[in-house]
Amino acid sequence: MLSVITGFLITLIAYLAAKPINKRFPQIPLLVIGMFFVIGILMIFKIPYEKYNTDMNGLFSHLLGYVTVALAIPLAAMRYDDLPLKSVVGILVFASISAVALPMSLAYLLHMSEPTIMAFATRAVTTPIAINIATLLHSPVTLVILIVILSGVIGAAFSSIILRNINDERASGLALGLAAHAIGTAQAWQRGAVAGRYAAFGMAVNAVFTAIWLPTFILFIK
Amino acid sequence: MDQLKGIDWQAWIFTIGLIIFFREASVLVMSQFNHPELGNLTGLLSLLFVLVLWRRFKKIPARLVDTNNKLMRESGFAFLPICAGSLIMLVSMGKEIPLFLVVMFVSTLIPLWIYAKMAKKWL
Numbered sequence: 001m002l003s004v005i006t007g008f009l010i011t012l013i014a015y016l017a018a019k020p021i022n023k024r025f026p027q028i029p030l031l032v033i034g035m036f037f038v039i040g041i042l043m044i045f046k047i048p049y050e051k052y053n054t055d056m057n058g059l060f061s062h063l064l065g066y067v068t069v070a071l072a073i074p075l076a077a078m079r080y081d082d083l084p085l086k087s088v089v090g091i092l093v094f095a096s097i098s099a100v101a102l103p104m105s106l107a108y109l110l111h112m113s114e115p116t117i118m119a120f121a122t123r124a125v126t127t128p129i130a131i132n133i134a135t136l137l138h139s140p141v142t143l144v145i146l147i148v149i150l151s152g153v154i155g156a157a158f159s160s161i162i163l164r165n166i167n168d169e170r171a172s173g174l175a176l177g178l179a180a181h182a183i184g185t186a187q188a189w190q191r192g193a194v195a196g197r198y199a200a201f202g203m204a205v206n207a208v209f210t211a212i213w214l215p216t217f218i219l220f221i222k
Numbered sequence: 223m224d225q226l227k228g229i230d231w232q233a234w235i236f237t238i239g240l241i242i243f244f245r246e247a248s249v250l251v252m253s254q255f256n257h258p259e260l261g262n263l264t265g266l267l268s269l270l271f272v273l274v275l276w277r278r279f280k281k282i283p284a285r286l287v288d289t290n291n292k293l294m295r296e297s298g299f300a301f302l303p304i305c306a307g308s309l310i311m312l313v314s315m316g317k318e319i320p321l322f323l324v325v326m327f328v329s330t331l332i333p334l335w336i337y338a339k340m341a342k343k344w345l
Contacts, residue, residue: 007303015299031298031305038306049310056303062245063300069245069265070297073237073290076273077282087344095337103329110321123329131259142311149308151330152301162335168342175338179330183305186298193291200294204266 007055010047014038022190027160029187032153067182068126071204074197092202095178096210099124103147119143121214123151126181129207136215148181155180156187169194177202233285237293240286244269 014037015030022030042052103120118139122130127148134144155176163172173195176184181203188199248268249261273282315322 011299011302015302029298031301034298034302035306035309038302039309042306049307053303053307060300060303064304065245065249065262065265066241067294067297067300068262069248069269070241070290070293072244072266072269072273073282073287074294075270076277077287084344091337091340091344094340095333098333098336099329102333103325106325106329110325112321112325120325120329123326124333129263145304146308146311147326149301149304150312150326153305153308154326154330155334158331159334162331163338166338166342168345170345171338171341174341174345175334178337179334183298183301186294186301189291189294189297196291196294204270207263208267 003051003055004059007052008059010041010045010052011038011056011060014041029156029159030190031183031186032157035153064127064182067186071185071200074193074200075204078197078201091174092178092205092209095124095202096206096213099179099206100210100214115139116143119147121218123147124179124181124206125210126203126207129211133211133214137218149183152180152183155184159184159187170198173198174202177204178206181207230285230289233289237286237289240269244272 015034017037018030018033021033022028039049042049100121100123103123104117107117107120115138118137119134121137121139122133122144125133125148127145130144130148131141134141159172159176159180163175166172166175169192172191173188176188176195177199180187185196185199185203189196245262245265248265249258252258252261252264276282312319312322
């Protein structure tokens with residue numbers, strides 16, 4: 001119990017310490033600053049990451065679950081009547097297919113192993129869906145989690161540079177949700193409520209759509 | 223003290239309670255089908271279904287949406303331990319790091335830019 005409280009305090013201190021730095025340098029996402037603080041504090045107190053992760057796993061898997069479920073509220077509050085349905089469907093289908101095809105093709109061209117290529121299929125879906133798809137595709141689950149988390153971190157970390165000329169919170173949010181799933185969605189909420197809502201929409205629809213077509217497609221070609 | 227008085231406690235308790243209830247109930251139901259990992263997604267979909275149904279008859283309370291917006295702004299906190307872990311795991315990959323990172327960067331950042339451009343043009 002004490003180690004859980006210690007771990008929680010480390011995470012909280014890292015998060016709170018990252019806030020003023022993020023205010024000073026808003027182009028660096030809060031999450032990126034925070035994770036360096038977590039690693040720094042763990043190193044200072046010589047706490048192995050594995051121990052910290054084991055202690056935090058139960059509590060934070062609940063928190064991650066609550067964040068996922070909480071996305072239902074902005075999704076339900078969103079106005080869909082002014083959304084051009086054909087365009088949105090077009091973007092979602094393109095995003096879902098390209099998010100699978102691009103990393104897998106790159107991994108294949110770079111002569112990576114077959115399990116790694118298969119693991120890249122899950123790059124743009126949120127972790128719970130990715131784990132299910134990984135099981136169906138027989139790809140290594142730990143690698144799949146690393147790919148999903150890292151793509152979210154990369155998308156969130158570089159979003160301020162990549163999206164600097166977009167000037168449309170709806171477009172920025174949707175792109176973040178589609179390309180960088182839950183972590184991208186958390187970053188989109190830092191940009192504002194409109195970006196956050198569109199990111200949640202993109203992430204949720206992409207996750208459900210990919211979870212349906214990808215395993216079906218793989219089972220079909222096998 | 224004034225800041226504490228300004229907090230809409232009722233809305234916070236209701237919003238958090240609603241989220242916890244839907245998540246835990248969904249995990250419980252999905253555990254019965256031997257798929258507890260799908261509990262989060264089922265919770266999202268079931269709460270969305272209930273709220274969309276509610277929206278057909280009544281407006282979704284602004285207090286619920288406002289409180290949830292505040293919660294979502296701090297949602298990055300929940301990702302901190304696994305994000306730190308991904309960085310550590312990446313470092314431990316050794317020789318494979320450059321190739322792995324090339325695939326990760328190209329396949330994340332180019333689509334991010336393309337989707338944003340498409341969405342800006344079409345939305």
